[in-house]
Amino acid sequence: MGIVERKEREREEMRQLILDGAQKLFLANGFEKVSIRNIADEIEYSPATIYLYFKDKNELLFGLHQRGFIKMVGEFQPLQFLTDPFEKLVEMGRSYIRFAVENPELFDLMFIMNAPMDKLDKEDWVEGDQAFGLLMQVVQECMDAGIFQKHNVQSTAMMIWSSIHGYTALFLRKRLGMFPECDRQPIMDEAFNLFCETLRRGL
Amino acid sequence: MGIVERKEREREEMRQLILDGAQKLFLANGFEKVSIRNIADEIEYSPATIYLYFKDKNELLFGLHQRGFIKMVGEFQPLQFLTDPFEKLVEMGRSYIRFAVENPELFDLMFIMNAPMDKLDKEDWVEGDQAFGLLMQVVQECMDAGIFQKHNVQSTAMMIWSSIHGYTALFLRKRLGMFPECDRQPIMDEAFNLFCETLRRGL
DNA sequence: TTGCCCACTAAACAGTGTTCATTAAATTTG
DNA sequence: CAAATTTAATGAACACTGTTTAGTGGGCAA
Structure with missing residues (x-):
């Protein structure tokens, strides 16, 4: 009998319904201003129902964080067709x-917020691992092509990720207040280009 | 008459008393777990009193954020005696x-948390500006000494700050879950050294 | 048809940041 | 010095928050 399968499917649909509502509200109003009650209202269920599908709010946030990774990895796909490893x-x-x-709230959830990570302490972070794997591949290609010296791939990829991440972290958390509004974008762009040139010449 | 000055002084002392209590609790228990009521208990005043000295919780957090900068800039002082600009x-x-x-909560407040920055939107961020100025000076010295090429100092300093900041941001917000616990420190160190070498050779 | 199970919920709990009328003390004025 | 006024501090409330629990009603297996 397929009843148990149907129930399983309905359960997953309900989880997605909750995540849809949560995502809609979060992306519209920001994380600070959305409560479990708001989400419950949005999907026309009681707040308690949400707790039948997610252990707590952080688990719900972790669900959205996973969606973020799917979206980001999707946006990385096109550049797999670039031939020059460094350009890639x-x-x-x-x-x-x-x-x-373009997706500040999603990015925040994926790489900055504490909340969604509080559950996975010892169990490893598969989403992060997968995305980092993509970067390591490209770094390896750069080494194989003789563009970079042959250092430890993990450390090299980590160096590059950290550096790029720094820009986004400072920007999203509004730590560029020392530059006049209009100068920020040019400075960021120039800094990014400088980093790329420096890698090209020095790594 | 000195009454008005005394009142002014007492007001400042009270602000510091509140910040002391808040700092003690925050550094001991983390930010998530400390409420205005906890702070009020700690300093043996009513919660409402705190609102006579700070407009809201974020202004209080901003006060601690300022203290953090004083501490950090203090720790930068010794290295002003180093002669080699690159070493500096x-x-x-x-x-x-x-x-x-060593000061994860303070650093969080200074460079990651949203809360303390929500008030200063258009007025510029003097603490950040001051600290960034120190970095720009050193970068300028490196250029003058012919260690770095003569690019725009602001952009170059921004590039370096972002890159270094990236490590701390990913580490403090627990985004290194893809590496086994024991590997993290070595990878971080190696990545940092690699960045320094790359700068040395490529900038 | 009976009895069970399970999705769902109303209501409560313990907490949060914040405001406000009221009290009590310090200061200024008559 | 006494009266009036300003001021610091508070208890109690407001409108929220995340979360738990006891209870209800409709679909399912026996």
């Missing part, structure tokens, strides 16, 4: 920054 | 990372 790396960085600027 | 830059980066690791 630069475009990957540009994509990361563009994703952060 | 590297040590500055190391100090920034060390400060973040």
Whole structure:
């Protein structure tokens, strides 16, 4: 009998319904201003129902964080057709920054907020691992092509990720207040280009 | 008559008393777990009293954020005696990372949390500006000494700050879950050294 | 048809940041 | 010095928050 399967399917649909409502509200109003009650209202269920599908609010946020990774990895796909490994790396960085600027709330959830990570302490972070794997591949290609010296791939990829991440983290958390509004974008762009040139010459 | 001055002084003392209590609790329990009521208990005043000295919780957090900058800039002082500009830059980066690791809550407040920055939207961020000025000076020295090429100082300093900041941001917000616990420190160190070498060779 | 199960919910709990009328003390004025 | 006024501090409330629990009603298996 397919009843148990149907129930399983309905359960998953309900989870997605909740995540849809949560995502809609979060992306519209920001995370600070959305409560479980708001989400419950949005999907026309009682607040308690949400707790039948998610252990707590952080687990719900973790669900959205997973959706964010699916979206970001999707945006990385096109650049797999670039032939020059270094160009691929630069475009990957540009994509990361563009994703952060265009999806600030999602990016926040994926790479900055504490809440969604509080559950997975010892169990490893598969989404992060997968995305980092993509970067390591490209770095490896750069080394194989003789563009970069042959250092440890993990450390090299980590160095590049951290550096690119820094821009987004400072920008999204409004730590560029020392530059006049109009100068920020040019400075950021110039800094990014400088980083790419420096890698090209020095790594 | 000195009454008005005394009142002014007492007011400032009270502000510091509140910040002391808040700092003690925050550094002990983390930010998530400390409420205005906790702080009021700690300093043996009513919660409402705190609102006579700080407009809201975010203004209180901004006060602690200022204290953090005083502490960090203090830790930068010793390295002003280093003669080699590049060594000075590297040590500055190391100090920034060390400060973040040793004072995670304070660093969070200074460079990651949204709350303390919500008030200053258009008025500029003097603490950040001052600290960034120190970095720009060192970068300028590196250029003058012919260690770096003569690019725009602001953009170059921004590039370096972002890159170093990235490590701390990913580390403090627990985004290194893809590496086994024991590998993290070595990878971070190697990535930092790699960044320094790359700057040395490529900038 | 009976009895069970399970999705769902209303209501409550314990907490949060914040405001406000009221009290009590310090200061200024008559 | 006494009266009036300003001021610091508070208890209690407001409108929220995330979360738990006891209870209800409709679909399912026996």
